[in-house]
Amino acid sequence: MASQHDKHDSHASGHGHGGSHGHGHGHEHGFNADSLRNNDLLYADVYRHAIDWLAIPANGSVMEAGCGAGGFTQLLVDSIAPAGGMVTAFDESAEMIAATRELIERGAHAASVSYQQGDIGALPFEPGSFDLVWSSRTIHHLSDQLAAVKGLAGTLRPGGKLALREGSIRTRFLPDDIGLGAPGLEDRLDVAFHRWFSSNVREGGVRYPYGWTHMLAEAGLTDVTARTFMLEALPPFTDVQISYMGRHLRRWVENDDRKAYLDAGDADILTELTTPASEHYAFKRPDLYLHEMVTIFVGTAT
Ligand SMILES: C[S@@+](CC[C@H](N)C(=O)[O-])C[C@H]1O[C@@H](n2cnc3c(N)ncnc32)[C@H](O)[C@@H]1O
Numbered sequence: 001m002a003s004q005h006d007k008h009d010s011h012a013s014g015h016g017h018g019g020s021h022g023h024g025h026g027h028e029h030g031f032n033a034d035s036l037r038n039n040d041l042l043y044a045d046v047y048r049h050a051i052d053w054l055a056i057p058a059n060g061s062v063m064e065a066g067c068g069a070g071g072f073t074q075l076l077v078d079s080i081a082p083a084g085g086m087v088t089a090f091d092e093s094a095e096m097i098a099a100t101r102e103l104i105e106r107g108a109h110a111a112s113v114s115y116q117q118g119d120i121g122a123l124p125f126e127p128g129s130f131d132l133v134w135s136s137r138t139i140h141h142l143s144d145q146l147a148a149v150k151g152l153a154g155t156l157r158p159g160g161k162l163a164l165r166e167g168s169i170r171t172r173f174l175p176d177d178i179g180l181g182a183p184g185l186e187d188r189l190d191v192a193f194h195r196w197f198s199s200n201v202r203e204g205g206v207r208y209p210y211g212w213t214h215m216l217a218e219a220g221l222t223d224v225t226a227r228t229f230m231l232e233a234l235p236p237f238t239d240v241q242i243s244y245m246g247r248h249l250r251r252w253v254e255n256d257d258r259k260a261y262l263d264a265g266d267a268d269i270l271t272e273l274t275t276p277a278s279e280h281y282a283f284k285r286p287d288l289y290l291h292e293m294v295t296i297f298v299g300t301a302t
Contacts, residue, residue, distance in 0.1 A: 033069045033099040035247060040071020041240045046229045046294050047072055051079045053227060054163055054298070058083040060131035065120050065152055066138030067091045070100025074107060076134070081109035088130075090116045090123075120148045125155045136165035143205035146215055153219040156301035162221060166212050168228060168295035173245050173288045180269045180280060189252065192261040200257055212297040221299025233290040241290055242283060249282060250274045 040047075056062060060080055067073050067089040076087045089100045097117050104113045118124050120135075120142065133152045142148045153162050170190055177183040208215060216224045233241050252258050253270045262270070272280040282288065 031068070031093060031096065033095055036096075037069035037071060037099070037103075038240055038243050038247075040069055040074075042244050043231060043294060044071065044075065046231050047075050048079075049229050050163075050165075050227075050294070050296055051075055053296075054132060054134075054161065056080050056085065056132050058085070060085045061088075061129065061157075062086070062132045062134065063088040063090055063125065063130045063155065065090050065133060065135040067100050068096050068136075068138075070096075070103040072134065072136060073100050073113065074103055077104060077107070077109050077112055081112035085112065087113045088116060088125075089113060090118060090120075092117065092119050120151065123151050123155060127154050128157045129155045131157055131160045133160070133162045134165075135163070139164055140166055141201060143202075145206070145208045146218060147206075149215050150219045153216075153221055153299070153301060158301055160301045162216065162219070162299050162301070164212060164216070164297045165294060166297060168293040171245075171248055171290070171292040173248075173290040174282070175285075175287055175289075178269075178273075178280075178285075180272065181265050185266060185269065188263070188266055192252070192258070192266075196258050196261045216297060216299030219299065220301075222302055223300040224298070226295055226297045228293045228295040231290070231292040231294055235286065235288060237288070237290065245282070245288070245290060246274065 056076075056079065058080070062076050062080060062085065064073050064076065064087065068091065070089060073087060073089045076085075079085075080087070089097065089104075091097050091100070094117055097115050101113075101115055104110050116124060120138070121144070133155060135152065139145050139148055149162070149164070156162060170186075170193070172186055174186055178185060210218075213224045213226060237245070249270055252262060253267060253274055259267055269280075272278045273282040275281055276283075
């Protein structure tokens with residue numbers, strides 16, 4: 001169970017081979033609605049600021065590509081449905097569509113949401129359908145990222161925005177020197193992450209050796225910009241924050257495919273940090289400080 005969670009702590013396993021656009025990385029590849037839902041709760045305050053910044057037109061029409069467990073969909077609905085806005089939740093995974101629907105139907109404005117299961121690589125929407133398309137941490141999983149972004153851009157109305165939550169400075173919560181091994185464990189995990197991701201997830205996909213701003217411009221969008229919102233938390237942490245940080249470490253010891261990218265010494269340290277009975281269990285420390293950048297890249301259709 002826990003190893004399954006790992007596979008998607010924002011970075012699912014899977015193998016980006018397949019269709020010309022995105023090959024599916026849905027349920028069968030290990031995305032897990034519970035951990036995605038926990039992530040949605042973790043970022044909710046940050047996301048509310050991001051939605052304000054995106055300034056969606058009153059009465060607007062929004063599509064979320066790769067809606068996952070639906071927490072962001074709910075925030076979109078809260079923001080625009082009272083003024084008549086409409087939200088389309090799109091995901092290739094039936095499990096994710098069901099999780100999103102279940103969440104939305106618990107709240108007000110369920111009638112403002114429609115659901116569509118499908119592949120970003122073969123979008124079922126007319127050109128000019130949306131004022132905003134939002135896609136968080138989905139495009140980087142696809143085997144042809146640029147083709148996917150071009151497809152999403154093609155569904156925008158003139159003046160509509162494509163907003164991607166993608167690559168930013170990664171999560172940090174440990175001190176630089178935790179007293180075990182060499183200082184800089186989280187930096188080494190970042191390096192291991194890149195090596196694991198490019199071998200296990202992106203292998204076989206079309207490489208896109210440019211930044212997200214370039215991709216949006218290459219998709220024909222203008223006024224390309226980006227803004228970073230900060231997630232920051234100190235103890236006492238909420239259960240949501242502890243769950244997130246715990247998964248963030250455990251995935252390195254519970255998944256052999258990831259563990260292979262660690263030095264043996266670091267693998268042992270991560271076992272200590274994630275074992276509640278250990279004197280080195282991370283959550284016995286009083287000095288954790290959770291911070292993460294949430295960057296949103298935006299381009300506008302002409
Ligand atoms: C890492 S999750 C991100 C979920 C959510 N947006 C978030 O930020 O937590 C990626 C999501 O994209 C969906 N997905 C992956 N490939 C897809 C594709 N080719 N077409 C549509 N959805 C896809 C997955 O089912 C999953 O729900």
